[in-house]
Amino acid sequence: MSAIATTARAAAPASALASVATVTGRNLRRVVRVPTLIAFATVQPVLFVLLFTYAFGGAIQPPGAARYIDYLLPGLFVLAIGFGASQTGVAIADDLASGMIDRFRSLPIASAAVLAGRVAADAVRNLFVVALMIAVASAIGFRFHAGPAAVLAAVALAVAIGIAFSWLNLLLGLLVRNPESAGLAGIFPVVILVFTSSAMVPVATMPGWLQAFANVNPVTVWVDALRALCLGGPTATPVLQALAWIGALLLATIPAAILRYQHATA
Amino acid sequence: MTTKHRPPRAGGQPAIVAEGLTKRFGAVRALDGVDLELATGKVLALLGPNGAGKTTTVRILATLLAPDAGRARVAGFDVVSQAAAVRRLIGLSGQYAAVDAYLTGRENLRMIGRLYGLARQAARRRAEELLERFDLLDAAGRRAGSYSGGMRRRLDVAASLVAAPPVLFLDEPTTGLDPHGRIALWQLLGELTAQGTSLLLTTQYMEEADRLADAIVVIDKGRVVATGTADQLKARVGGNRLELHAPQGNDPSDLARALDGLGSGPPTVDAAAGRVVLPVDDGPALLPELATRLAASGLRVADLALRRPTLDDVFLALTGHPAPGTTRTDDVERDSPAEDGHRALASRGAP
Numbered sequence: 001m002s003a004i005a006t007t008a009r010a011a012a013p014a015s016a017l018a019s020v021a022t023v024t025g026r027n028l029r030r031v032v033r034v035p036t037l038i039a040f041a042t043v044q045p046v047l048f049v050l051l052f053t054y055a056f057g058g059a060i061q062p063p064g065a066a067r068y069i070d071y072l073l074p075g076l077f078v079l080a081i082g083f084g085a086s087q088t089g090v091a092i093a094d095d096l097a098s099g100m101i102d103r104f105r106s107l108p109i110a111s112a113a114v115l116a117g118r119v120a121a122d123a124v125r126n127l128f129v130v131a132l133m134i135a136v137a138s139a140i141g142f143r144f145h146a147g148p149a150a151v152l153a154a155v156a157l158a159v160a161i162g163i164a165f166s167w168l169n170l171l172l173g174l175l176v177r178n179p180e181s182a183g184l185a186g187i188f189p190v191v192i193l194v195f196t197s198s199a200m201v202p203v204a205t206m207p208g209w210l211q212a213f214a215n216v217n218p219v220t221v222w223v224d225a226l227r228a229l230c231l232g233g234p235t236a237t238p239v240l241q242a243l244a245w246i247g248a249l250l251l252a253t254i255p256a257a258i259l260r261y262q263h264a265t266a
Numbered sequence: 267m268t269t270k271h272r273p274p275r276a277g278g279q280p281a282i283v284a285e286g287l288t289k290r291f292g293a294v295r296a297l298d299g300v301d302l303e304l305a306t307g308k309v310l311a312l313l314g315p316n317g318a319g320k321t322t323t324v325r326i327l328a329t330l331l332a333p334d335a336g337r338a339r340v341a342g343f344d345v346v347s348q349a350a351a352v353r354r355l356i357g358l359s360g361q362y363a364a365v366d367a368y369l370t371g372r373e374n375l376r377m378i379g380r381l382y383g384l385a386r387q388a389a390r391r392r393a394e395e396l397l398e399r400f401d402l403l404d405a406a407g408r409r410a411g412s413y414s415g416g417m418r419r420r421l422d423v424a425a426s427l428v429a430a431p432p433v434l435f436l437d438e439p440t441t442g443l444d445p446h447g448r449i450a451l452w453q454l455l456g457e458l459t460a461q462g463t464s465l466l467l468t469t470q471y472m473e474e475a476d477r478l479a480d481a482i483v484v485i486d487k488g489r490v491v492a493t494g495t496a497d498q499l500k501a502r503v504g505g506n507r508l509e510l511h512a513p514q515g516n517d518p519s520d521l522a523r524a525l526d527g528l529g530s531g532p533p534t535v536d537a538a539a540g541r542v543v544l545p546v547d548d549g550p551a552l553l554p555e556l557a558t559r560l561a562a563s564g565l566r567v568a569d570l571a572l573r574r575p576t577l578d579d580v581f582l583a584l585t586g587h588p589a590p591g592t593t594r595t596d597d598v599e600r601d602s603p604a605e606d607g608h609r610a611l612a613s614r615g616a617p
Binding site (some may be wrong): 012014018019022023029030034098099100102103104105106107109265266 | 325328329330331350353354356357358360361362363364365366367368369373377378380381382383409425
């Protein structure tokens with residue numbers, strides 16, 4: 001019984017990085033154990049590639065790409081990552097309701113560690129999702145039309161977009177608090193933004209009023225940058241614009257999410 | 267009863283001092299000037315019904331909520347301005363069993379250990395010690411989501427002990443435990459405090475406060491209504507209690523009317539339990555008169571007892587309403603959805 005109280009005092013609090021790593025490990029375990037999360041990371045991206053390619057592929061003649069799948073895949077990256085991120089809002093709302101956040105907040109760790117650990121785990125998952133989609137798409141005819149450096153840059157940009165989505169959904173989950181509502185709050189903007197962007201169809205085919213919105217839609221900016229990196233062509237401007245949107249989102253969501261977390265109780 | 271009557275620990279400040287804690291949630295005044303003090307190495311029970319402000323008090327002391335007014339220090343550190351220092355010295359087991367359902371029991375404890383800054387090996391060792399001590403070794407490799415309510419609660423309390431914190435907060439720690447589990451936890455908490463851990467626990471159960479606590483703070487509607495040892499609180503209520511049970515189906519109010527004026531105060535009727543309780547100064551001397559009155563009224567009595575006041579009586583005397591939770595609906599491990607629902611509602615009522 002003396003084991004209970006006499007051992008295990010830590011010499012110093014965990015470093016911020018070690019805390020983030022621990023929370024990341026927790027969330028990665030959940031990704032492979034929670035059925036919904038497994039589906040969001042595997043079934044859904046594969047279905048997106050197959051469904052959109054075979055359902056829309058015959059009807060859409062994309063500019064600047066030989067096959068529809070070459071045009072489509074960068075858009076599907078954003079769709080799959082955006083949908084997957086909704087589960088991050090669900091998870092944080094769930095942690096709030098279950099008292100996990102109370103427990104974490106009573107520990108001597110940096111307040112951003114719990115959120116950053118979630119985002120880091122999402123980034124690992126998104127790396128897997130993007131690789132899986134590339135593999136499935138390649139099996140049905142997708143080809144990169146740019147060099148390996150551009151391909152790596154495309155994957156990195158997709159993961160960076162995912163980081164912005166993760167922070168946005170953390171903030172939404174902490175604001176909405178109810179897990180089911182957090183899921184919807186995360187999915188709705190993605191549906192609206194993806195389908196009013198260049199993700200699936202060329203913006204030029206849309207009615208004029210929608211074009212005006214589609215051209216300033218961040219998803220259009222992101223997909224155009226990913227497309228430039230995958231299909232070749234000038235990349236500097238679209239990539240910089242994409243990074244600017246990511247930076248703006250992070251600037252808006254990270255401080256707000258951390259502030260919200262610091263005052264969150266079950 | 268190792269937790270009681272220990273010599274005071276030498277030197278040092280109190281483990282917890284709170285002065286005038288006030289907290290509002292919208293129009294609800296959850297705390298309205300709560301003062302309390304916990305001496306180092308002692309056990310303080312915060313006793314009160316749902317919604318009394320127990321959880322809010324614990325959250326403020328554990329740095330999760332800032333009070334609107336008032337101050338509190340834990341182990342000498344201010345809970346608002348020195349929250350980081352406080353967090354290094356406390357363990358918290360909240361009102362919910364906050365464990366990750368998708369991690370195993372072992373993984374849960376290791377994670378908490380790592381977050382407290384334990385090295386990987388130390389976190390592993392600590393997890394095994396606690397799993398053994400809390401009788402969870404057999405289930406250690408299973409996901410916590412598959413645990414019974416009682417096991418989850420034990421894992422949750424174990425998690426609060428990972429860093430061997432000198433100050434421990436347990437919010438209704440035995441809720442959801444079966445009687446065996448409750449007694450085992452009481453014993454373990456007794457050992458912890460015997461080794462110098464200062465413990466603040468909240469409870470709705472008089473029995474628990476009586477059994478564990480060196481001092482009791484009775485709280486109702488955000489205010490402290492009484493402070494003292496269990497004996498002091500009982501003494502404040504004075505005298506003994508004459509308790510009569512009406513036979514099944516009979517209205518205990520009839521008994522109460524027959525007893526009117528007999529005791530040192532008015533009788534109270536618990537219709538649900540079929541019971542009348544009468545405060546009396548000299549119980550035995552009243553028995554002849556009691557027998558006469560019962561014979562004259564023709565009323566029958568199923569059971570009769572003369573006893574010392576319990577904390578239930580104390581609560582009634584101090585707050586004017588009976589303590590809820592005296593019928594322990596959640597004695598058994600919480601497997602039925604109905605009970606879970608009941609508890610969820612009750613918890614929401616007590617922010």
